[in-house]
Amino acid sequence: MEESRYIERKISKYVLRAASMYPVVTICGPRQSGKTTLARHLFPDYGYASMENPYTRQAFEADALGFLAEHPAPCIFDEVQNTPELLSYLQGIVDESGQNGMYILSGSRQMELQASITQSLAGRNAVVDLLPLSLQELAEAGVSLSRDEAMFLGGLPRIHAMGQDALMAYPDYLRTYVERDVRRLVNVQKLREFEIFIRLLAARVGQLVNYASLANDVGVSAPTIREWISVLEASYIVFTLHPYYKNYGKRLVKTPKIYFTETGLVSSLLGIRSPEQVRQHPLVGNIFENLVVSELMKAQRNQGMQPNLFFFRDSSGLEVDLIMEEGLVPHPIEIKSAQTYSPALYANLQKFVALEPAAADPTLVYGGEKMGTLQGVRVLSFAQTARIVGAEVIDC
Incomplete structure (x- = not known):
């Protein structure tokens, strides 16, 4: 394994600004996205405690006030979803102090953290979502990936910063997730069925979620499938995009599309073992779409933006892969894995612009x-996907 190196994260400026404005900053995101590394890099003089360590948790549970006396501000508390009671104690400390930048927290389970933060740290805390490495970040670190390498390797920092083999990293990533998070988030009695489910979901990436079909294939109920997708969303494994309608109510009731935060995990779940196999895979178009959608999601998160991404499909069969909405202006985006472009690749963009006069900046993102x-x-x-949200991207 190569010696570990630090890859600069685009979200760093946003985190530092948040720490200058709030007593607490919470860095959320999937496991192994680099939350701890980022926190310790940006705040090297802060104390540190991992709440995932059972001995650390035991010390806190036995004597919370004594524990906090041994870990005074400023301090980094890692994986705080394991000890939600900690946030109540921090509330009292930050209220008494009135200073900003006192605590940096991290966590990898969205729903639990949100509930605890809302209850204890509302108004005192800035939440930042850190996703795996983007192509923009890798390019600035001197790492240039081909289309197929990007789909196969994904953005796990341990692969690019530590040189770990993707064929080892992603199975370990999945195993850690199932063993540490799934068991806690929901009472999954059938872990084998859950693992089958997540592999089937990878085979449907970029498609409308068919709950009944998944339930039938896995051998569980449709409500169970809905619950399991919620579990995956809560831990940043997957995310969903809803259809674009001017009627906001329809966005909530129409069927969403499913995507994975980490495209390398999709390739692993599909049994792909090399970049060459990605190129030959029948789902290469879907995997590439996942790559681009996740890259755009990262670009928005890295600027502190809330994602505003949808897809478009009308009753006549016209489809546009992505709609990025800014105010009342839809920005249509088509995604094609082809490595050469032709007018046929963006025909739907032109049709959408003709249909929607408010549309602006139609964009084709392709594999070349x-x-x-x-x-x-x-x-x-x-x-160069990050350019869509105005980011500067170097050529590498």
């Missing part, structure tokens, strides 16, 4: 490298 503007459509390489 050349960029430009054709017939009013901006053409971007997949490696």
Whole structure:
């Protein structure tokens, strides 16, 4: 294994600004996305305690006030979802002090943290979502990935910063997630069925979620499938996109599409063992779509933005892969894995613009490298996806 190196994270400025404005900053995100590394890099003089360590938890539970006396502010508390009671004690300390930047917290289970924060730290805490490494961050670190390498390797820091083999990293990632998080988030009696379910979900990436079909294939009920998807969302394994409608109520009731936060995990779950196998896989288009959607999600999160992404499909069969909404302006985005572009790749963009007069900046993101503007459509390489939200991306 290579010597570990630190890869600069685009979200760093946002985290530092948040720490100057709030007593507490909570860095959320999936396991192994680099939360601890980021916190300790940005705040090297802070104390540190991992609440995932059973001895640390035991010390806190036995004598909370004594524990906090031994870990005074400023301090980093890691994986705080394991000890939600800690937040109540921190509330009293920050209220008495009135200082900003006292505590940096991290956590990998969204729902539990949100509930605890809402109860104890409302108004005192800034929440930041850190996702795995983006292609933009890798490029700035001198790591250039081909289309197929990006889909196979994904963005786990342990792969790019520590040199771990992706064929080992992702099975370990899944095993750790199931053993540490799934058992706690929900009473999953059938872990074998859950693992089958997550593999079937990977085979449906970028597609509408068919709860009945998944339930039938796994051998559980449709409500169980809904619950399991919620579990995956709560721990940042997957996310869903809802259809774009001007009627906001319809966005909530129409069927969403499913995507994985980590594209490398999709490849692993599909049994892909090399970049060459990605290229030959029948789902290469879906995997590439997942890559681009997750890259755009990362770009927005890294700027402290709430994702505003949807997909479009109308009754006549017209589809657009992504709609990025800014105010009342929809920005249509088509995603194609082809490595050469042609007018056929962006025909749906032009149809959508004709249908929706308010649409702006139609963009094609494809698997090649050349960029430009054709017939009013901006053409971007997949490696430049972050440009869609105004980020500066270097060529590498």
